[in-house]
Amino acid sequence: xxxxxxxxxxxxxxxxxxxxxxxxxxxxxxxxxxxxxxxxxxxxxxxxxxxxxxxxxxxxxxxxxxxxxxxxxxxxxxxxxxxxxxxxxxxxxxxxxxxxxxxxxxxxxxxxxxxxxxxxxxxxxxxxxxxxxxxxxxxxxxxxxxxxxxxxxxxxxxxxxxxxxxxxxxxxxxxxxxxxxxxxxxxxxxxxxxxxxxxxxxxxxxxxxxxxxxxxxxxxxxxxxxxxxxxxxxxxxxxxxxxxxxxxxxxxxxxxxxxx
Amino acid sequence: xxxxxxxxxxxxxxxxxxxxxxxxxxxxxxxxxxxxxxxxxxxxxxxxxxxxxxxxxxxxxxxxxxxxxxxxxxxxxxxxxxxxxxxxxxxxxxxxxxxxxxxxxxxxxxxxxxxxxxxxxxxxxxxxxxxxxxxxxxxxxxxxxxxxxxxxxxxxxxxxxxxxxxxxxxxxxxxxxxxxxxxxxxxxxx
Amino acid sequence: xxxxxxxxxxxxxxxxxxxxxxxxxxxxxxxxxxxxxxxxxxxxxxxxxxxxxxxxxxxxxxxxxxxxxxxxxxxxxxxxxxxxxxxxxxxxxxxxxxxxxxxxxxxxxxxxxxxxxxxxxxxxxxxxxxxxxxxxxxxxxxxxxxxxxxxxxxxxxxxxxxxxxxxxxxxxxxxxxxxxxxxxxxxxxx
Numbered sequence: 001x002x003x004x005x006x007x008x009x010x011x012x013x014x015x016x017x018x019x020x021x022x023x024x025x026x027x028x029x030x031x032x033x034x035x036x037x038x039x040x041x042x043x044x045x046x047x048x049x050x051x052x053x054x055x056x057x058x059x060x061x062x063x064x065x066x067x068x069x070x071x072x073x074x075x076x077x078x079x080x081x082x083x084x085x086x087x088x089x090x091x092x093x094x095x096x097x098x099x100x101x102x103x104x105x106x107x108x109x110x111x112x113x114x115x116x117x118x119x120x121x122x123x124x125x126x127x128x129x130x131x132x133x134x135x136x137x138x139x140x141x142x143x144x145x146x147x148x149x150x151x152x153x154x155x156x157x158x159x160x161x162x163x164x165x166x167x168x169x170x171x172x173x174x175x176x177x178x179x180x181x182x183x184x185x186x187x188x189x190x191x192x193x194x195x196x197x198x199x200x201x202x203x204x205x206x207x208x209x210x211x212x213x214x215x216x217x218x219x220x221x222x223x224x225x226x227x228x229x230x231x232x233x234x235x236x237x238x239x240x241x242x243x244x245x246x247x248x249x250x251x252x253x254x255x256x257x258x259x260x
Numbered sequence: 261x262x263x264x265x266x267x268x269x270x271x272x273x274x275x276x277x278x279x280x281x282x283x284x285x286x287x288x289x290x291x292x293x294x295x296x297x298x299x300x301x302x303x304x305x306x307x308x309x310x311x312x313x314x315x316x317x318x319x320x321x322x323x324x325x326x327x328x329x330x331x332x333x334x335x336x337x338x339x340x341x342x343x344x345x346x347x348x349x350x351x352x353x354x355x356x357x358x359x360x361x362x363x364x365x366x367x368x369x370x371x372x373x374x375x376x377x378x379x380x381x382x383x384x385x386x387x388x389x390x391x392x393x394x395x396x397x398x399x400x401x402x403x404x405x406x407x408x409x410x411x412x413x414x415x416x417x418x419x420x421x422x423x424x425x426x427x428x429x430x431x432x433x434x435x436x437x438x439x440x441x442x443x444x445x446x447x448x449x450x
Numbered sequence: 451x452x453x454x455x456x457x458x459x460x461x462x463x464x465x466x467x468x469x470x471x472x473x474x475x476x477x478x479x480x481x482x483x484x485x486x487x488x489x490x491x492x493x494x495x496x497x498x499x500x501x502x503x504x505x506x507x508x509x510x511x512x513x514x515x516x517x518x519x520x521x522x523x524x525x526x527x528x529x530x531x532x533x534x535x536x537x538x539x540x541x542x543x544x545x546x547x548x549x550x551x552x553x554x555x556x557x558x559x560x561x562x563x564x565x566x567x568x569x570x571x572x573x574x575x576x577x578x579x580x581x582x583x584x585x586x587x588x589x590x591x592x593x594x595x596x597x598x599x600x601x602x603x604x605x606x607x608x609x610x611x612x613x614x615x616x617x618x619x620x621x622x623x624x625x626x627x628x629x630x631x632x633x634x635x636x637x638x639x640x
Contacts, residue, residue, distance in 0.1 A: 127326070128466060130325075156373060307501070
């Protein structure tokens with residue numbers, strides 16, 4: 001599998017890209033690595049099976065590219081201008097501080113080990129309240145019977161309830177999604193491209209519109225319609241695609257029952 | 261007068277002990293003859309009295325034990341009751357129920373079921389003698405396994421665990437189900 | 451010198467206690483002001499030393515505890531037949547140190563410092579009860595934040611976190627610092 005990438009400054013096989021970059025014929029700054037990854041993922045997806053050798057080769061190439069690019073982004077020792085050198089030292093200072101902090105925690109771990117060992121030389125009193133006293137702390141189980149214990153067990157092991165939404169205040173529309181689906185199946189075939197707005201313009205409540213929308217999505221999921229939206233928040237164009245179903249109403253063409 | 265070496269070793273052992281310690285074991289541990297152990301014990305008992313310690317060392321069947329001063333029992337009682345309401349919280353009861361039905365069970369297993377840390381509750385139940393450690397699980401960390409005690413059965417008036425109601429009987433009754441249904445159904449007329 | 455009334459009541463309570471007893475609880479039980487409780491505790495701690503008792507009274511994890519004299523550990527080990535309590539690995543200790551000094555801290559923050567995945571270590575420390583989740587960070591993903599627990603203090607024999615050595619004292623010496631600096635500097639000619 002030859003992976004080809006397409007970027008603003010380069011189009012071609014991936015390994016050739018690496019060669020061009022390492023021989024300074026291409027400026028790595030100008031190549032968005034995200035595009036390269038997406039191109040590869042696209043190839044993977046279209047080729048179906050996972051090609052492990054291509055995948056590992058890609059990872060190696062990309063790792064090299066990432067390293068090269070990050071080196072270019074962080075001022076390195078090879079091309080030094082005063083500002084860049086200073087910046088480089090700042091980066092190293094941060095790294096040094098982190099290393100020192102790590103060593104300090106390592107030393108703290110050693111201190112902890114000593115403290116823990118010292119503490120372990122002493123055994124805490126654990127006998128508790130003398131059995132002879134039989135202090136009568138109020139019997140916590142007073143008034144509790146076996147049935148209550150069983151109830152408690154059920155409570156404890158019951159699947160934790162999902163938050164309950166009380167729907168008592170909601171006026172449920174008479175039309176269900178399943179009914180809306182059958183309504184659309186009756187009207188859409190032969191109607192050509194229908195805009196969602198025109199389809200729902202006569203409806204009074206938002207809930208009714210939503211029910212139609214869910215019905216359209218359901219039909220789309222089942223492959224009976226295609227949806228097309230020009231732009232974000234643009235109107236939705238619905239086209240019936242079931243050529244066989246254009247005239248027929250046979251049971252085999254009827255969309256699956258909506259189970260939602 | 262400060263304690264002698266032998267007396268303070270015995271006191272240390274009694275501090276760590278949960279059960280009475282037999283004089284024979286003390287002879288073995290201190291590697292001194294029985295009569296010297298006896299002397300050291302006498303010294304220790306006397307010292308606690310003279311020093312007006314908060315505890316006493318007593319000879320009881322089976323050996324020596326360190327226990328709280330009898331005249332301070334009222335404080336111990338109050339201590340035993342602090343911060344504990346006189347009834348089991350529902351959290352504690354649920355934990356106890358899990359131990360009853362799933363025993364032997366580890367703290368981590370209870371916590372996984374209840375979804376919260378149960379250390380405090382388990383300690384309370386153990387202190388009250390309703391549950392007790394019965395061993396360790398084989399898995400990583402070898403967690404302590406807990407089971408209910410005879411005291412638990414007694415309090416519930418049960419003879420044996422098998423008398424606990426089977427939990428399958430506890431599925432919600434029909435009235436609960438229809439109540440749930442009602443809440444999902446729109447009110448008539450709306 | 452015999453114990454004062456307050457000191458012996460506290461000693462009695464510690465004899466019956468199974469975990470550190472907070473001074474606040476003692477104030478409540480003895481019905482005396484906090485400073486008098488403090489005095490009585492000091493008296494008790496001193497008395498155990500002077501009398502060469504077999505136990506010591508220590509301030510630990512914010513409370514008071516009665517425990518065996520550390521120098522008698524060999525007898526206690528033989529008595530309790532306890533091996534060395536399981537040691538923590540250096541990775542676990544270092545992670546514990548990061549949590550102790552930087553708490554509350556997320557797993558990702560610990561991992562960034564240690565430079566490796568720390569999920570397993572964090573889970574182990576949480577299982578042992580040395581660290582516990584204390585909340586969530588505000589940032590993206592709202593990672594769980596961890597802090598050390600009282601069990602951690604008890605394991606280390608500390609009364610409070612402030613007793614840990616300041617992290618500045620643990621920084622490596624100047625020669626180590628310059629060595630590290632050298633390793634970060636690019637080799638000449640590169």
